[in-house]
Amino acid sequence: MNHGQQSGEAKHEDDAALTEFLASLMDYTPTIPDDLVEHFLAKSGFQCPDVRLIRLVAVATQKFVADVASDALQHCKARPAPVVKDKKQQKDKRLVLTMDDLSKALREYGVNVKHPEYFADSPSTGMDPATREE
């Protein structure tokens, strides 16, 4: 009896938390615009009039991208810094999202990104990253 009452209270709290979360989605503005998410959802046959659920999908996607990016950033920071002579440039260590870091980060999320070894991102590829033009 006592246990049932406790679970009932817990359920009530959980319901309140869920309602609060859904209400907070109304005020939260995800980085990915609603219209864009709606377009992608409609392409996959998803149909929902509730803007909160569209925002929930947007938030989930945003979290996914942010997690991937922060993982790639950790990879980028963990790499040994290139030897540079200029002190000023060393201090201003550039944080560039590169294909290497991204593929390493994405591998942890079950996405295998493979790109050719000789793939040239830009004309400056192959040069020392520290000597690149800003």
Next chain:
Amino acid sequence: MKRRRNSKLKFEEPSDQSPTTTADFTFSLTRIAVSQICQSTGYKSADSSALNTLTQITAKFLQSLAGLASSFSNAANRTEANLFDIVNGLQDIALSTSDCFPGGSTVHDIESQCLIKSAVLRNLSDFVKYAPEIPFAKPLPKPERNGSSGRDLDHAAVEVKYVPAWLPPFPDASLYSDRCTKIDRSEYHHLWENSDSVTDRESLKSKSFRGGRSAGKLPQRRARVRFKMERDNSIGGGGPGGGDTRIERWRDNDGGESGRDVEVKKKIIDEYFYSAGEWPI
């Protein structure tokens, strides 16, 4: 945020080539959003190929989540997805991307029937609570609502609720509203014998200009028609089936009392049978 904006940024502007198709447009929009998210995590710049890859993966993520949620809703005999479908889809994705949404294997408590028990949803709720809000760089231009785009927000208020939103919008009301209002239901409630299929077309045509009415309704006053059915056995002494029957039909326009009813006169040898009744013409 302000400091970051003032510092040297080298995120590529996606507007270097103007998008031509819808796919290009959505791709460039997604790229802006993805680069904003990357910026918020601390990146200062990105290779274009890496950014493009991450953008594509974002689009794939969105579409796979939407596909999962819609398949869950279809499995439950629904066309519109709800929160349960999305959470189920998130759980499935969490299983494959175990790092992003930990706790994907712990399905939400079925006994309590509460979705917030799902670790995935709790993580998202924490994300919403604690992550800084980064609005999209620019307000999106209002897309042109032409016929090809299924959803027409302007007409949504006019449309009835049971029409799904993905259907193309209704045509202009002037195209069909006239025809709908012109249908007079009372015309369908005539008796069958008064309809066109039964009524003699010729007589109808001749009446129609006189009475000024059409559509199978006969005028009240009309010329009388008399039938005279005569059976004459010229050979004589034969059986009842031996004679031939002639039906004479004439129309008397004088409107006399005698012609009030249609008379059928049958003459079989010496006997006359009179039967009077109204015959529909």
